[in-house]
Amino acid sequence: MIANGERLPGILMIIIRFVLPMQDHMIKKLLLIFWEIVPKTTPDGKLLQEMILVCDAYRKDLQHPNEFVRGSTLRFLCKLKEPELLEPLMPAIRGCLEHRHSYVRRNAVLAIFTIYKNFEFLIPDAPELVATFLEGEQDMSCKRNAFVMLLHADQDRALTYLASCLDQVNSFGDILQLVIVELIYKVCHANPTERSRFIRCIYNLLNSSSPAVRYEAAGTLVTLSSAPTAIKAAATAYIELIVKESDNNVKLIVLDRLIALRENPSHERVLQDLVMDILRVLSSPDLEVRKKTLNLAMDLVSSRNIEEMVLVLKKEVSKTLNTGEHEDTGKYRQLLVRTLHTCCMKFPDVAASVIPVLTQFLSDSNELAALDVLVFVREAVHTFESLRPLIIEQLLDAFAGIKSVKIHRAALWILGEYASSPDDIQAIMSATRQALGEIPIVEDELKRAAGEKSDETDQQTGGQSVSKLVTSDGTYATQSAFNTTSVQKKGEARPPLRQYLMSGDFFIGASIGSTLTKLALRYVHLVQDPVKQNRFCTEAMLIIATIVHLGKSGLCTKAITNDDQDRLLMMLKVLSDRSPAVVDVFIEQCRKAISTMLEAKSQEEASTQKAKEKPGNKVQPDDPIAFLELSSTRGSEFAGTENVFELSLNQALIGSATATSQTQAADATGASKLNKVTQLTGFSDPVYAEAYVNVNQYDIVLIILLCVCDR
Structure with missing residues (x-):
């Protein structure tokens, strides 16, 4: 010692x-x-x-x-x-x-x-001794240890015991069931003829009370069989695990398994029938789980179940409106809006039922969700000509409740660009007048300012409305409506568009001018009565002129900018001249520009989606044929039946002298993961350890590989 x-x-x-x-x-x-x-x-x-x-x-x-x-x-x-x-x-x-x-x-x-x-x-005689012990043992932990020994020491005895109690597997404890799943997996891969003997046991274990057993049984079933019934049973087990499991990390892991199932073309059709079951996962409060679920459901949905999916999404939308405002609630609402948008673009038949649901988001306090709605409305109103009257009507109904200046600007542009009937044009003009309040705006604001003063008698000085106010030191002070920002009456709110203008945001004023100009030019084109034409154009010019007057009056928080003023003055000139070239720009060229932009966006999204898709396997005439029964290691051409243990070992050998170029190309994913491996010990240490680091949001998972060197 x-x-x-x-x-x-x-x-x-x-x-x-x-x-x-x-x-x-x-x-x-x-x-x-x-x-x-x-x-x-x-x-x-x-x-x-x-x-x-x-x-x-x-x-x-x-x-x-x-x-x-x-x-x-x-x-x-x-x-x-x-x-x-x-x-x-x-x-x-x-x-x-x-x-x-x-x-x-x-x-x-x-x-x-x-x-x-x-x-x-x-x-x-240890295997025989333990086999005898296993037959008479009742405790599950003891049976599990004995079965593990037979699994590694004498697999034939383990199979003999399993065959004798196949009907009782469901009554075993989960620790023993997990070892049974591992044994069946190894045996079926080593001897495929044994699948029919034990695959029924795997089916039974899918109904186990233990989530871990069900998860392992589902993964084993997928690797052992690619039959539609097997894939459906495994996918259903995964979905039940996600719905019932409370840990978000577990939900994400099982969701990844479902997504991996979907990547196999032969499994996608089976999963399409389970879209409604997959949407049950939306009951989870975690945003990342919901996002993955919506993406998976969107990839799997078809014309057979799109209507049912839309109904579920509409119910989810209603739930977000009834719950309290929270950061994740707003983001989830935005996800729902984008998903419904995609549904309508892929399946136009459901657009009519979705548009009324989405337009109510325009008054949402979450500006991002409202912007997503307007992006959808813009694309829908351009693509579905038959739905334009419905969309215009829904936009007008929601127009007064919009709370954001950005949403108002975008809504005005859509209304001005796609209003195609005289009645719609008149309705838009009325809605704009109502959102601006009494015209002229300056005179109305001066009256407001005069009515807000104290009970002292108003005096007119130089044509200005003035009032005497008592200061803190007891003296009188004179206040003019032209040199102060008017104060609205207590409890009285200005109309939304006027409030933006009074706050100094005259970009919305330029948008109003552009919208009214388009409406007036289209109204002149549609209505042949000169009196009605002049009346409508005059009303539009009055609104534009009063906005310019308000911007230069000094009543607003900020004065109108030169750019906005020039834009509004140009609109006045267009309405007064109405030259054919300018009319063509406003009526035809603007529509062509938005059409070109949407086509370019669609092509960009299509190219992005195509880049995400897996390239198909190209088989050349001189490629060797791989026979499953003659091959000890099963390649990727038998996807879904390969032994994942052997596959992992093959991936670990990428880049070595024994790895061929074909193997390296097939296992590029494994090679990329090896770049994240961190060595924990030295090569000459008795125990060699390395770790693969996987980061998921705030969770860091370490997969540690230990190798004991016998000297």
Whole structure:
């Protein structure tokens, strides 16, 4: 023994004499750790004579009446590497298999398994002994350990036991069911003819009460069979797991499995029938889960179930309106809007039922959701000509409730560009007048300012409305409506468009002028009565002129900019001249410009989608034919039936001298993952460790690979 750099030859006997006989359980547990790390051999490799006494103490502990002492000692024996110490203990270890307590029996099985794996000559009949033990054992943890040993030591005996109790697998504990799934997986890949014998067991395990067993059984079923019934059963199990599981990380992992299923073309048709079940996952409050679910459902939806999907999405929209405002609620609402937009573009038949639902978002306080609605409305009103009257009507109904200046600007542009009947044009003009308030605006604001003053008698000075106000020091002060921003009456709100103008945002004023100009020119083209033409144009010019007057009056927070003023003055000139060239620009060329923009956007989205799609497998005439029965390693051409353990090993060999260029091309995904592997130990260490780091939002998952080097 060495302590603090000095050799203490007598310390081992002191421990044996005074510490080893103690019956305190904690002392015994610490002693087991001590015996695990203490050197047990001399420098020439011979066993220390003192270890004979220790071995006798092991034998006594294996016969100890306390089950904790027996179990702890059995676990310690799993770590011994000296067969000379283990050989005298074998009868006692065998006797522990018949102990009354399950803790002792399951650790005895582990000890026998480890000794048989390391020193088979010490217990050559271990598989037969454990198989006999397994048939009469009732405790699930003991049966699990025994089955694991047979799985690795004698697979035929494990199969014999499994075949004898196939009908009882559902009644087993989840720890044993997981090992059974692993055995079936390995056996079916090693001998495909056994699939028909055990695949029914996998089907039964899909209904297990344990989520872990159901998850593993579904993954095994997918790799063993590509039949539609198998894929549907596995996908249904995945969906049930996502719906019932509370952990968002688990939901995301299982969702990734579903998405991986969808990437196989032969499975996509089966998953299309499960779109409504997939939408049940939207009950999860996590935004990332909802986003993945909507994307998956959107990829799978077809004309057969699009109407049902739209109904579900409309119900989800209603739920977001009834719940309190939250950051995730607004983002979820935006996701729903975009999904409904995509549904309408892919399936125009449902657009008529979706538009009334989406237009109510225009008055939403979440500006992003309202902007998404307007992007959809712009594309829909341009694409679906038959729906233009409905869209115009819905926009006009929602126009007064819009709360954002950006939304008002976009809505005005759509109304001005696509209003095509005299009645619609008149309705838009009325809505604009109502949103601006009484015209002229300056005179109306001066009246407001005059009515807001104190009870003192108003005096007219120089044609201006003035009032006397009492200051804090008791003196009188004169205030004019022309040199101050008018204050609205308490509890009285201005119309929305006027409020924007009074706040100094005259870009909306330029938009109003452009919209009214388009409406007037189109009204002149549609209505032949000169009196009606002049009346409408005059009204439009009056509104434009009063906006310019308001911008230069000094009543607003900010004066009108030169750009906005020039734009409005140009609109007045266009309405007064009405030259054919300018009319063509406003009526025809603007429509062509938006059409060109939408076509370019559609082509860009199509090219992006095409880039995301997996390239098809191209088979050349001189390519070799791979026969499944003659190949020990199954390639990607048999996707869905390959052994994932062997596939992972092949991916780990990418870039080595044994990997061909074809293998490297097929496993490019695995090679990219290897770039994220972090080495944790040195190559010459007894235990080599490396980790693959996977980051998902705020969660960091470490997949650690350990390799023990036997020297």
